[in-house]
Amino acid sequence: MMKRFSLFVFASVISVSLNAQSSGQIQKKIEKLNTFQKVLYIAAHPDDENTRVIAWLGNGRNAEVRYLSLTRGDGGQNMIGTELGPHLGILRTQELLAARSIDGGTQAFSRAVDFGYSKTSDETLEKWNHDVVLGDVVRAIRTFRPDVIVTRFPPDSRGGHGHHTASAMLALEAYELAANPDAFPEQLNNEIEPWQPKSVYWNTYSWRWDPNLDSLAANDPKYIKSDIGGYDRYLGESYVEIGSKARSQHKCQGFGVSITMGETFEYFQHLKGDVVEEDLLESIDRSWETVGATPEVARLAEAIQEEFDPQHPEASLPKLLALRAGIVDHLEQHWAQIKLQQVDELIADCAGLYVEVIAEDWSALPSVYFNAKARLIARGTDGLSVTSVTWPNGGLTLKKAEELPLNRFFTQSLQIKTPMEVSQPYWLRAPFDASYHVTDPTLIGLPQNPPVCEVEFRIEYENAGFFVRVPVDYKWSDRVEGEQRRPFVVSPRATATFDEPVFIFASDESKTVRIRVKSFEDNFSTAARLKVPEGWSVSPRSIPLDFTDKYEEKVVAFEVTPPAESSEGTLQPELAFVSDPIQEFTEIAYPHIPTQVVFGNAQSKVVRLNLVIDKGTIGYIQGAGDEVDVAIQQMGFHVVNLSENDLANSDDLGMFQTIVIGIRAYNVHPWLLNYKEKLMKYVENGGNLVVQYNTATRDLLSSDIGPYPFTIGRDRVTEEDARVRFIDPAHPFFNNPNAISESDFEGWVQERGLYFATDWDKKYQPLLSWHDEGEPARIGGLIFAPYGKGSFTYVGISFFRELPAGVPGAFRLLANILSYE
Template identity: 30%
Template sequence: MPFVRKFTVLALTPVLFAGPISAAHAFQARPQVDARPIAADEGAAALWQSLKRLQTRASLMMIVAHPDDEDGATLAYHSRGVGARVALLTLDRGEGGANVMSSDYWDALGLVRTEELLQAGRYYGLDAQYFTSMTDYGFSKSLDEALGQWGHDKVLEQAVRVVRTVRPLVVCSVFVGGPTDGHGQHATAGLMAQEVFKAAGDPTKFPEQIKEGLLPWSPVKTYARAPFFRVSEKGMYDYANHTWGPVGVTNHITGKWEEGRPSVTVSIPAGSFDPVIGETYSQVSREGLGYQRSQNGGQSVPLPGSQMSDYHRFGSVLNSPAKEETFFDGIDVSLAGIADLAGSKPPAFLKPGLEEIASQIEQAMKSFSAQKPATVASPLAKGKLKVESLIAETEKSGLSAEAKYNVLHELRVKQRQFNDALVAALQLKLNADVIPAGQEDGMMAAMRGAASTFQMATPGLAFPVKVHLYQPTVPSLTVKSVKLVGTSGKDWSVSGPTSPATLTAEKAADPTFKVKVPDNEPYTQPYFTRAGLQNAAYDVASSAPRNTPLTPYPLQAVAQVEYEGATVGLASVVQVVSKVNGPGTLRYPMPVGPALSVAMSPSAGVVPLGSKLINVSVRVHSNVKGVASPSVSLSLPEGWTAEPRSILVKFSQEGEEQTVAFTVTPKVAEGKEYIVTAVAELDGKSYSEGYVTIGYTGLRPYFLYSQAKYATTGTDVKMAPDVSVAYVEGSGDDVPAALEQIGVHVSYLSAQDLANADLQKYSAIVLGVRAYAVRPDLIANNARLLQYVEKGGTVIVQYNTPEFDHNFGPYPYVMSNDPEEVTDEKSVVKILDPKNPVFNWPNKITEKDFDGWIEERGSKFLQSWDPKYTALLETHDAGQPEQKGGLVYARYGKGVYVYNAYAFYRQLPLGVPGAFRLFANMLSLPKNPEIK
């Protein structure tokens, strides 16, 4: 008979429990989030690596600043080669970085880079990933600046919390905690790796964590990758500040200056070849790094070969020698070593029990067969049962609270690792897909593959989910349960068949469940938010998960089978299905979101003084499964009116999106800020927020929510009439949309346009950010651009990376491979040539126009240039030489060529008034009466 149940469950998180370990924390399989494991984690390779992890208690945690800072080869070597339990703590999510894949910036970019790092971490073989609540506020040139923004103790508290959660034997970083790290946030990561070495084990440090049940933990050693110093008779080169200084580093554990180039304590053979995986660990890691495409554009996997990663030891509780073979020299990483955590007199049952477990693991390793993986299942089952027996005995023992905590932590790690090894040995597979209602079963459906489904569940929605449980190795397995569980603690209604009694080899169990989303189910969105980009840290609700990458996805399939008395658990996130030409069938975790997503376009900007009418657009996305007819209206500032007052939108099916336009009569004063809010009404409910799906095709999507608001400022900004502007898109930016607010409608130039179109019909051509890095057609047709300028056109080159350093302008210049940037958005800006046309028409530009800028002044300043260029502005950070190469201007033939490193691509979409005024002047140059 079918059954119906309603239940509430605690969130299943992909990390070890951070609180006290007790019997209440029953074993739970960690959910598989991606529909398919990577090749290195399937078949015989998965099993062999599981066995290697079982035989050691080696553990390592790396601390870095941003996604893509990590030494992935070292992580992969230790996880996949040594079998160590490996975790990664990343201090921020890279919100302030560049993006070569899309126009996602700021917090949206932080989510992109989080998802990219999660994908990369699968290749590194990470046991868990963590983040602090810090944000990447932009390039930081010194450790003191980063700590001033973030707060030393705020970062240390979270680093200590993660160390006390992971409880690693070794902590390391890619950075040493000094100026040669090249970035203040990098240096902070290096500093934290050294400071947690002592702080995490000190019960007087952050005692509130201990009150919560998270006990102290002292790592045995701490390392940093040996830095690449540039040394000469001048001393050591400081890459962050571009100065020379004494050779050496500060040891933050001892507080002492260590003279000379840091020694190499240990060299990690990260280029070792793994015959089971069929690649070197460096190759595997570089496949993962290639998923961080927003920063590097895609994979660049090296050919196999020797590669060493050199590390310097900053601290050890052991009397460690100057040279070591491994991070774990001198540490007992055997299973029997777990007994040492119980103190000088461990319980009589503990060490013999651990030796028995080690014997079962040894037997499994000797029995390993790639062709017959199930031959190792029997000793693995015995080992798992013995671990669980030891857990029960330890919980009842008279050990001190801290000793019991430490022993149970390690035993529960082994319990999970035995479970993973049994899943691999039995080749168990668990998947769960949303399916269309009424989808047929059988051969035809199997041949066609999974059908596309909705992409966003909504509160109250009912739909079917098909669970697929399979094993090919043993005649039959007892099935204890197959079910669906929610992760938010809300009541999900689930009905379906009873679990099958057995799972026969090569005959899948495919139960279909009927599911209803709770009416009060929270949306799938970040658990961290910030009120404004000026905040250097996110706000995290007290009830939210601590330091995890993201909130768990809302629905999971969970199964338990029994093999020789041992219970084996599996969990898999429920997936939605889509079909895209090229990539094919895509499965992504099912999210929950609103019936209507509402967003304003633009979301920030300016209203020119004297504007009689402005156009405001509202984008509405429907997740309603079927017909929907919401009405959309605007909530306006006092004295503003809109025509029409409301607009009825008609959707015929889920997934449709429409943009409606309002003509607004504003009433603005210079410098005053105004808020316009969009509201959609449907079935008696109001919707005034929306989400954007971050990322790009092939990256697991996530969702950034914001209020449907347009924040604007009354601004004295004028634009020359009849200026036609063309735009060459680079790596992605929102400048064209922002320019609409001052009456500029751009035409986008394709590769064919650059090669063949009549460019002279445009008054000005603007090159998008990093265009020379991502548009080979631009490089190929650069001569046509210069001809366009020579005949009277205006070219404005926005921020570009060193790919631009090939004299693409009309006269020579040098950018260098390490171009300067000015990170202080409040740095003083001097106008060097006040009479230049750029500053005088149609807007009179003064230094006040550089007030209110956000995150940075600019990046990739020119180093030197031909005298035919005129430097227009100068600015610099504290301690930095004057930077005059951020805005240079040249007449060439009848036209004008401008290189601009100032961050207009950040300022314009955020509505910075002075940025609009100056950019309007540059676009107006073709009509400027001073230019003849």
């Protein structure tokens, strides 16, 4: 029986058609076909990996390289949009996959959640559940079977971030356990077996840990030095060029880099296992024969590489098909699966084969049939024919093989039934805390869901067959961008999405709550209702809705009235004829990633606050990924968003009670530096200027942002329950118009604050003190200075996290800061 394979492998990048490659790319693949080396690169977050090393190992050394990122980066920040939390994790996952599509590696994850900055590995491993994440690293080793493990960080406090240190510690533990059948025995089956890598090395670097690394590497046998800057004649680029381009896919973290080239050295320090002399992979002697191939099969593989004609790739087809048969008959299962995939890709490439399956729409409901069209074209040779087309729970065996004439499309209409489950990233299907709960062990480690539907084609050439499998996609043409694609998804009948994640009620007056209801089928009728917490009331009771067209949206508005006293709860929508729980709908769309559709239980938090404000107009200058202005509006202030043009054309900013500068604004808005004089004049004349945190990184445009000097440092308080001390309890920020007490700092999420001020002029007054366990007091999270008739405040407090989470005390404190006169 002919073995099948999938071009959509474990660490597939994005849902795309099968497209032919250039002769140079084919030659690179043939080199890789004759290589049997594997490297597992391990770190904590998206963007931690060294893309240049991955590009060098994967293309210069032709090794199989996989990056295991323990988290999806959900606890980070966002330079390009407003996604935070799980949605940010989805974006960063796709950015990793975009990077792998460039540097040639593959991608995997553990179930660890990025819960934010951690100062110790002890805290990290406790929150993650050490054994769960350790088991995932062991599983990754057993699944991938690397020869060498490379960590990005050292297994000690030099890693800085607790997640970084923990990633190296777990790599070393897993190295010891992966070969032990008594460790995590539930993982073992016919496909996953114990595995022992040869060694573990740390990919160290001089600019952070050791400025004398070059001389150390020359004299200490535990270090090796590798020039990774070589030029690849097949790809037309050096490995550091490729790595630089891959690095720049981490856009939401601001990690775009210049393209470099030329001699470039990387250093690797031995941590465990065999010590190599000069090269990470020097002791790997695996070959065709060592994985079960006969000498004839090995010679055939070598002949394919030696005889490849870039002018006529199709001339390699007979030998590639013969090699395929030899792989099926002789190779051990693990390597047979890998080499079958590589050979079948090469067969398709040498034939100039293009394959796609395009659905008539980008979504369909569960358990329904949808129409799709398969298209195949062989542009490199004739003589190919299609004998069958199959998909889950369906298929089409052709009565007569359909020939693929040279450079002419073969088209086949298909009717395919969707799965029963609505599309949703597998790691978000169940509630989670510091690690994701995944009930299906076959999904653990996957970078994303398998495609909703894949179609497999059996293709013959000279009476020998092979398989290609492609996902079902949707494509369309944009008049500006040209051809566009997105993955096909399964949707609910309708969704209901709140305009805001939290609604704040500062009094007992009612407030309008709006919900976007979206239909995912034509001619659909429903009725929208809103379930409110006990003690709250809503009007009207029900709103009928009739949709004519699929994807039509209608906004419904309910008047929600809070109780007289403080209260918190959850709003939940209800839709007639739509299964509970009702889902919300989010699209994450950026040019550098495929559009991601996220469904999830629809709900919004409501908070009745005892909140007083001095009502006025707030000028708000947006930062990066910034939605604090929305929360300020909800408190009852009138908010005016200020652009560069507004600042340039405004002669008098005195109409604003307070001007707030958004998070990371001085990291992303160079034009803001031009208006310091105008902003200081506003303060001098009696204005209240509040600057939220900026990151003390290479993209900080200036720290000269206040009336007097201060430095934006790296101090932060990561323990969200760290006790607060008021340095000046009598300060108006803690008394007017709301009395702030320690209870207002209860229920905070992820952290207290970050990038606190340091080394400030004596004219500034620090107002709050707090610290993580075992550390000295951090007092730069809130500093204040009078200037002229007004005041300037720098705030490192994480309002950008606390306000969307509906933390009452954060609203009350910010209300006081904004109300200050």
